[in-house]
Amino acid sequence: MIRSRDQLGFSIRALLRQRFRTLMQLIAMSIGVLAVVLLTGLGEGARQYVLGEFSVLGKDILIMLPGRKETSGGMPPMTGEGTRDITLQDAQSLLRLPEVERIAPLVVGNAEISRGARSRETLVLGTNSTFFDIRHIQLARGQILPELPLDQPSPVCVIGTTLKQELFAAEPALGQWVGIDTYRCRVIGILADTGTGLGMNMSEALIMPVASSMQLFNTEGVFRVMIDVRSAMGMGVLSRQIEDIMRERHDGQLDVTLITPDSLLKAFDSILSVLTFAIAGIGAISLFVAGVLIMNMTLITVSQRTAEIGLLKALGASSREVRQLFVTEAVMLSLFGALLGTLLAEILLWLVRIRYPEIPFAAPLWATVAATAIAVGCGFLFSWIPASRAAHMAPVTALQHQNGK
Amino acid sequence: MSQAKSAAAANTALIRVQGVNKTFLLGDEPVHALNNIGLSIQAGEYLSVMGPSGSGKSTLLNMLGLLDVPDNGQYWLNGADTVPMSEEQRAVYRRSHIGFVFQSYHLIPRLSASENIELPLILAGIAPAERKRRLAPVIERLGLGSRAGHLPNQLSGGQRQRVAIGRAIIMKPRLLLADEPTGNLDSQSGAEVVQLLEELNADGITLVVVTHDADLGRRASRRIRMVDGVIVSDDCTPSSGTQSRTDQSDAP
Incomplete structure (x- = not known):
């Protein structure tokens, strides 16, 4: 049985001595992870920004503005007087309501x-x-x-x-x-x-x-x-009471508009849900791209080295050991790639935060974790499959791979 | 009971092959690469296997080296029937009993000469200090002392094949299988490699060489000739005066 330290050493040597190949794979993996972390970070920042803007207004705030914006079509009211101002007395009178x-x-x-x-x-x-x-x-x-x-x-x-x-x-x-x-x-x-x-x-x-x-x-x-x-409950009742007061004060005419948090929330909600979908979509696509990149790199590596797998078997390595060697290598590579990609993405997000301090650009934890997990998972899976196949190949067939095909 | 008898017989010979068949499908055509082969090799023998391309000699070598499994028949190596073995068991057997030398060396390009030689020790799980102890005399014997740290692509063909031989013998196997060991070498380095292999044989290792090269084949003390998966001649006489016989069996 090969010692685990030697196994690790073998994999590390394989990575260090083929720097170009390792570098290319690292780049592919880190770009995948970088895309996920960076894009979700930007998207999440935008979402948080909108949320923050909204929360400046409390939930328990009604806004009253002059003019009626909810006219049911048709001509504006032909009263000759036009819209009346909301005076300070009007505002003051609202305090009569206990709510x-x-x-x-x-x-x-x-x-x-x-x-x-x-x-x-x-x-x-x-x-x-x-x-x-x-x-x-x-x-x-x-x-x-x-x-x-x-x-x-x-x-x-x-x-x-x-x-x-x-x-x-x-x-x-x-x-x-x-x-x-x-x-x-x-x-x-x-x-x-x-x-x-x-x-x-x-x-x-x-x-x-x-x-x-x-x-x-x-x-x-x-x-x-x-x-x-006083409380967000009964907002509808309260706005009707306010409208009654204003109608009374403005000679029976309702010429103010009340904006409730509900109507604001509805407007923001559609924006936020689009943003949330967009972020999820961006994340999913980036993860998919990362997975495909990692899959290709790993498949190419292992198929290029089928002859090496045959040799290791001829020298007395079991199928399991051969598979372990290649899986260890791929997992290490994807782990490094994921770390590198996360690091790069965090640096980029940090730079963006410096440029636009008011928008809280930060990658959500789930994105970082999912990207790393996908990278390592892809590295594992897509090295396991071809390495298993090559390892189960008769050593002779694997050895001839280099010359024959 | 018959099994016990066979085992006793196998103990006297290093290799005993009985009724072995191997068929490949080449397209739709079945090719009988090994046709009812029977062969017995004593420890310390020097054997060459010759024959035209496709005669099954490489298949025989792979089968002897436990790289390939016969369709049926028996193959006793060092007292054990290897045919029913699992792939894992065969791997362990390959590691401890058999050394391979290939025509195209099959060195791992990113590992230095000494690391390539060390590889079987690593795969066997031997401790680093012990590995170093075993490595030094082998490198010295191969005359690779100054080149031990070089990568394969910095070595000449002859040096590469010597590294491959070092790797084949580092586990002190009883059987050394060489497939066209001089096929990629010029005559000078080829001669050096042959000399090294024969020295190892003189030290007691059983040497089986598969080759196209009639000169190399003639050097062996026992010469086997294969045609269409059948052993057509098995010549044990001393190497002198065998020319006519080899020529005869060339004709099908």
């Missing part, structure tokens, strides 16, 4: 922010302190907007990091005054660098009390009202 915990009105506009000689046209959000909580907005320093009655303006603002950089560079910004068109306000907080969220780049935004922003933009109506409800 409504908090509200955050939102006014959005563009304004020129200036400090000294520097100025910049940017996004201005008018809202209240609740908004920070609902949107999970973190501060790098300072404090969020003070808790004021909705209709009370105050000359304070919170700015995003990019805006802070552009206006103040390295100087401290807290407590400084900035001009917003003709208004002035004091910087009381700076946002943490949370990147974008639902299409708004908060790092370039300026956030001020909603009443101040309404004065600034000279408007009576808000852009959105975010409604934080």
Whole structure:
């Protein structure tokens, strides 16, 4: 019986002394594994990104916007009045409902922010302190907007990091005054660098009390009202109650639209399921390609060495030992290939993460495990079959393989 | 009882072959490569097997070397009937009793000369220290000392065949089977290889050489001639004065 150390040595020597062949096989195997790990990593990153974007909005948030978007076709309502604004009083009145915990009105506009000689046209959000909580907005320093009655303006603002950089560079910004068109306000907080969220780049935004922003933009109506409800249950009932209040306040006409998490979820769900299918498909195809690559390489190797198998048998190796030698070699090779491929894929994913830090590109564990398992499994199976065949061949036939065929 | 008798008879001879047949299918044509062969070889004999192509001499050698199994008949080697053996048992028997030398050397190209010679020891599971101890005198005897670390493609044909012979004798087999051992060599290296083989025979190993080369065949003390799977002559006389006889049996 051949010693296991010698068997390992024989296989390692076979791999090391035929560097070109070994290298080619390693490349084939690692490309297969690399494809699986990298592609699923990218796909999973995209999926997580979309999920993350969605989860910025909590599950218990209703969004109310002016105008009715669910008209059942036909002409817009011919009331002559057009759509009415949602006023701060409208928003405030929703708090009457026991199910409504908090509200955050939102006014959005563009304004020129200036400090000294520097100025910049940017996004201005008018809202209240609740908004920070609902949107999970973190501060790098300072404090969020003070808790004021909705209709009370105050000359304070919170700015995003990019805006802070552009206006103040390295100087401290807290407590400084900035001009917003003709208004002035004091910087009381700076946002943490949370990147974008639902299409708004908060790092370039300026956030001020909603009443101040309404004065600034000279408007009576808000852009959105975010409604934080006590529980996600009975969302349908609650939105009907809200619609009743609004209808009552707007002279019997329902001219607001409520977006429920359900409708958002449905929209996202179809996107997410497509993404999930795509990732699964990409993974399956990559695994298949990897398997075929490994199969071919192993089949070629073993058939090229049929004469060697015959020789080993002539020298007194049993069929089992011959098979073991070749299977050990193939499994080692596929294991190295899988490790190499995983390593390369992780390095590439890391580079992509550095380039796009906001998207969490990372290979799911199942992909890495499955790719390695497939590689080793293919190496095992596709060396076992031809090695078995060659090993069971009469030694004479195997020996003649080199010359004859 | 008859089995015991046969066993006793087999003990006196290293090889005893009785009523062995082997048929191949060449396309649709059955070819009778071995036709009721009977042969007995004593330990230490020097035997050559000659004959035209397709006469079955290589099949005979493969069968003697346990590389091939006869369809029927008996083959006693070193006191044991090998025909009913399993493939695994035959492998062990090949390893410990038989050395092979092939026309095209069949060295493993990625292994050095000494590693090629060492291979049967590795397959037998012998410890590294013991392997080294056994390897040194063989390499010295083959005159390969300076070339032991070279790969086969860095060696001349004669050197390669000497490596192959080293590999064949490293397990100290009683039987050495050579299939056209000089077929790929120039006359000079061929002569050296023949000399080496004959020295080994003089040391006691049983040597069976299959060849086309009449000069090489004549050197053996016992010459077998095969035609169409049948042994047509078995000449035990000393090598001198056998020319006419060999020529006669050339005619079918």
